[in-house]
Amino acid sequence: MEYVYAALILNETGEEINEDNITAVLDAAGVDVEESRxxxxxxxxxxxxxEEAIETAAAAPAAAPAGGS
Amino acid sequence: MEYVYAALILNETGEEINEDNITAVLDAAGVDVEESRxxxxxxxxxxxxxEEAIETAAAAPAAAPAGGS
Amino acid sequence: MEYVYAALILNETGEEINEDNITAVLDAAGVDVEESRxxxxxxxxxxxxxEEAIETAAAAPAAAPAGGS
Amino acid sequence: MEYVYAALILNETGEEINEDNITAVLDAAGVDVEESRxxxxxxxxxxxxxEEAIETAAAAPAAAPAGGS
Amino acid sequence: MEYVYAALILNETGEEINEDNITAVLDAAGVDVEESRxxxxxxxxxxxxxEEAIETAAAAPAAAPAGGS
Amino acid sequence: MEYVYAALILNETGEEINEDNITAVLDAAGVDVEESRxxxxxxxxxxxxxEEAIETAAAAPAAAPAGGS
Amino acid sequence: MSESESVRRTETIPQWKQDEVDALVDFIQGYSSVGIVGVAGIPSKQLQNMRRGLHGKAEVRMSRNTLVTRALDEVDSGYEELNEFIAGQVALIGTNDNPFGLYKQLEESKTPAPINAGEVAPNDIVIPEGDTGVDPGPFVGELQQIGASARIMDGSIKVTEDSTVLSEGEVVSEDLANVLSELGIEPKEVGLDLKSVYSEGVLFAPEELAIDVDEYRADIQSAVSAATNLSVNAVYPTTQTAPTLLGKAAGQAKALGLHAAIENEELMPELVARADAQLRALAAQIDDEEALPEELRG
Known part of the structure; x- marks a missing residue:
């Protein structure tokens, strides 16, 4: 799930969600980044x-997060 | 929310959730990090x-109406 | 809840809902009446x-979830 | 209604729900008490x-008022 | 509701919910405190x-939509 | 949650929700206030x-509280 | 003679071949991702359109397979792994785009095409339920022959239910090809068929490149839920979760107020309503109507 979290951070900050940026975030978190992922x-x-996915999720937090890997 | 996501990444990778690590992750994402946050x-x-906090659905009154309509 | 019940008895009988009357009803029921309450x-x-509160309540809970979008 | 409220007050205070006690409460509220009732x-x-009856009301007020005509 | 919130703060901090403490909290918030309240x-x-009373709130939103058909 | 309660007290009293006021309320309750929070x-x-956030919440839990005394 | 030729091939080859290999090497080294695509069965005009559609994103390079193999061997450093996919009508494809993105794009550019007798079905072939639009005649028999449930209704031939007439991997018969052609059913997907991609040190199979977008969307939602839950449960307010926290706190205050029957203006209407509800609930348990006022009698 850390890859998705990284993308969401970039989304929040308005940075582009590209390979370099995601890799940088994960690197900083000590993740052994898999380029293909x-x-x-x-x-x-x-x-x-x-944005839509976020809103849908925010509207229904009662639904516990699915088993993310 | 980016601060929370940063904590979640660290949680996934097993790194300690401390000020330095969170700041590093957010820095890498281009966030203008606020120390107090x-x-x-x-x-x-x-x-x-x-883990438990993630799985426990936030009592979210905002969600209730959505479900009931 | 006994304080509320006492007020509602007075409401039914048409007696004024004042401190003396409520105290009298609760006294008669053996309540150790607290003046402040x-x-x-x-x-x-x-x-x-x-009357309105009772009627609104009858209507409200059904409506509430739908309304609060 | 006031008769039933009187019983509810006695229930809350733990007093016995008997004829004397109900009559006393109603008397205090200025009710012209009917012994047979x-x-x-x-x-x-x-x-x-x-207690059980009251709890059903608390658990589902949505249903209860709707039913009560 | 500010009186109730004050009680909740004291409950969280483990301080006794007594007149002095509630008055102090409300005073600090600029409330013109009524002693009788x-x-x-x-x-x-x-x-x-x-704690138990608060938990009923957490359970609530989930229940509400179900009732409101 | 005490920080949130403090904000709600200030909201009720019409005082500004700023750092000084929240700190004052929490201080009065004996909280070891963390500036960053x-x-x-x-x-x-x-x-x-x-107001809107509270009302949305208020609409929902109205139905629930079980086990009233 | 064939022996001497093969010897010569490994040692010296004609200049034009060497030039072509050099050009292919340049091509391979010019992109961050290089793949092998199958181009069999693509009409040349369609192929041209596809190449044009990829312009600026990916480039297709056709050559003799032997020369492509030689070029891949020459580049070495992993690219030679692509050799095992070189068979039949294939071409090189190069892109600086993300290989997953390339796969997606190639899939999207595929177009349906009719299938001929003797070809292998790439998937189950289904004749859908419905009016064929064909006038009553021997076609009913042809449909039934190939295993479709068909009959004449209301003056035309109808297929009465979705009928799977051939399973994936089976060979298309003459009769089936004719029926499909008559119905205008095009069961094939024609396009550049990505067989493998070598990208920055990693060899990808197509099934690895096929991404399930829905799964990612679901992951995003799980991530948002997790963050929301953590923020609220740990009481770390964010712009997004502050309203929920406020609502939760207000809900708790209200629950406590109602539970403890705290007499204040805000709670009073609800307390009154609760008392009324309790009264009615209790009355509902009372069998003797004599004991109840008229308005509470069942």
Missing amino acids: VKALVAALEDVDI | VKALVAALEDVDI | VKALVAALEDVDI | VKALVAALEDVDI | VKALVAALEDVDI | VKALVAALEDVDI
């Missing part, structure tokens, strides 16, 4: 409306 | 079982 | 339309 | 678990 | 398990 | 419509 995340998020 | 976060999380 | 009760009821 | 109420409440 | 509050809370 | 709270509340 970063690439997959960046490609996948291109098709996700993050 | 970092301090407050560390203080708030001090006695918290993070 | 009686005062607070009378003050709090001053602007309450009891 | 007091008798009937006391008899009827003998087999009722008042 | 403080007394009434302390009396009302005397035998109350505050 | 006060700062974080004030910052988080900056753009929040407190």
